[in-house]
Amino acid sequence: MMTTIRSRSVCRGLMTLVVAAMILVGARTAWAGQIAVSVGAPGSAAVGSTVQVQATVTSDGVPVAGAMVSLSYRTSLGGVSGPVELDRAVTDANGFAALFYEQRAANNGEMRVDYVGPEEGVTAGATFTIAVQPGGVQQYRSVSGVAIPWLNATVVIGLITLLWSVIAFSAFQLVLIGRRGLAASGDEMPRGTRLSGDQGSAWIGTALATAALITATGMVIVFSRSPLTHGNLGDAEGYTRTPVDYLDSEYDFAGYGMEIPGVTDTADPVNNGAALWVRIGCVACHGPRATGGVIGPNVSDVESLTDFSEDVRQGPGVMPAFEASILTDEQLAQIHAWLEAGAPPYHHP
């Protein structure tokens, strides 16, 4: 067997060489060689980072310039699986091209760099994987909108500072009025009007000016430390925002109508548990595969039914208690069974 295959492939290789030599001689084309794509990529990437993938295109070891390559990864959505193109680039004189993508998903699956052209009918490519670093949570930063370079937060804060400086300047005039009155000789004031001696009293002016100055500084600070979105000055540190979590799981579309009674009345208790997981609302915190979400912990490694029942009825921590009026003992057991079965997707009966 092996020998026949080997001899057959040797034959095919020889045939190819002969044909290639004939084409080389006859057509004198530079593209006659075997095109190969090699890839250099990082082993892992963090969610939110921009990743560079380096591709080199060669023809029989000779770098190919001007070749178009595409970067894609394989994913599935709603039961349909296929490649999703991330970037395209053209090779330089060294046959080298850099491709970029932003790491958004928590799992890349198989990634590919393929030769696209200009030669038609050529299929060449290389597969590789880039692992996604754990802790794949990032803050969402909007990229929509029109960024006008000279119209930014600095201009706004500059204007506010200018405005409040003018107000503070006019408030300072009150201090001046009070002080210049002090300098005047005491006999300009009528007798009996001075209660606080020759020192006079100008504290109202000073107090007003100080209040204006504090308000001015405060207003500028409030605006300056506003968090980083849409080109603000300060960064988001110190502000609590709800992060967007990338859930490392897929969940097949189970059809509309989780509220329809029949959905949770199938013959399979595990399947009923899957529907109840969504209908009762467990999914909101613990995620569609019970592996945990933004709020709830991972509960896929389920405890005994007695402990599970106790926890659900009482609601540990911030979890609400699910009483028997919401969730019967039978339904609770079905959810438990679903968790024990490894949280399989729901299937319509």
Add this chain to the structure above:
Amino acid sequence: MGPLNRRRDRDPQPPLSFTTAPRTLLPSTVEGGGPEVGGVPVDGTADTGGGLMEPMSRWRERLQQRTLAPLLHTTRRYKVWVAFLLAVLVWAGYAYSQQLRHGLVVTAMRDRISWGLYISLFVFFIGISHAGTLISAILRASHARWRAPVTRMAEFITAVALVTGASFVVIDMGRPDRVFNVYLFGRWQSPIMWDVMAVTTYLTASVLYLYTPMIPDLAFFRNQLAGKVGRIRQWFYEAAALNWVGNEGQKKALARGIAVLMVIIIPIAVSVHTVVSWVFGMTLRVGWNTSIFGVLFVAGAIFSGVATLVIVMAILRKVYHWEEYITEKHFRYLGYLLGAFAAIMIYVNIAEFMTAGFKLEEGETFAFRQLFLEKFSHLFVFYLVAGLVVPVILMLYRRTRTIAGVVTAAVLVDVAMFIERYVIVVTGLRVPLMPYEPANYFPSWVEWSILAGGLAFFSLVITIAVKVFPMLAVWEMVEARETEVGEDLGHQLVQTHSVDFEKPDGSTGLAGSTP
């Protein structure tokens, strides 16, 4: 000296003459008082004619006595009025305590219509606070002399209305204890934050703008009331007058302060009500989604501000017999402003409704139906007719351009503008964003009570301010009068001024201030 003084009028700084300089006032007024002072009745029955031939000093004495009168005499009617206002405030306090205790559920505001009477009042009060800016700053900057008797009232309305208006934002909060989070966690992308910024800026600037030109008059009060009022009030005037003796250095600082403030406060005031309109306009709501909202709000603010000034002016003039100073001319001029702004409002409304109504995009049909045909049509038509058309007609005819006519127009405008604010807030939220039944809103007793409390607070502060502060801008009025007299009788002016500006050492104060 006369020509010298008039030359100063063309200087960039406003002309200032400080007649409250103690040297000129006090010997005759405090220590015994000349026959003129003692002889001036304060009940308003005195000869108010005077004419331009009346000696300046005598005219000034009478003005000063008239300004002081409210502080020295308190009528029974005043006490009853204050007691009434306090009673309303106590009732509003009870209503608010119910709101604090049970939460915003005691109001009629719910999830779909979540703004109501409180926010309407906020917009309305911030609006009438524009009275001070327009009358005082714009007229002062343009050297309109007739403004002098009404500026102080306008500035008081500004400051008091701002405080009242801003407090309604806090009243509208279910958790007022969290108000400081705005400063701790505020982010400048939010129009609410712009509002906080604009109102704070405007309040600071207008308090300064109220106080700075009042210093010479406070010094006059300090000097006049020494020994006549209790120690606390005496101490207050002494502190508030900031050692004012009217020397050159003080005059320069005062002039500089006023000049800077009157210029900066105009753009601030315009920005304030623009930002208030943006609180609505920056949301994706059908009725509010219009670029003309800022213009509509600023024009409406000045409109209702002038109307409020006319009403306050008419009341104080009647109660404190200031007929000599606040004349029919003032009402007529403010009436012209009222008429002009009514016309601007008509134009802005047509511009807005034509643009939206011609295209009639999604949801606009509902908005138009509720404004012109259905639930809010009676309120909205009242606003259009009584608030915008009638004032224009009243100001068109000489027969209705009287004090009574202008005050009637002002009352109509204030009522109509409040209705407009209410209609904007409620109808904007009522347009359904999804296919659900439109919600309805009618204020609860708590909201009406707090509305009454807001109006009572505004009135009470103005009522008390009359008893504490110089409500007529004495030195500015004297200055205006001097210029007026000077134009006719330049010779007499020379004599008056040579006395006014004589310093203790015999030199004239004016020489030092001429650049």
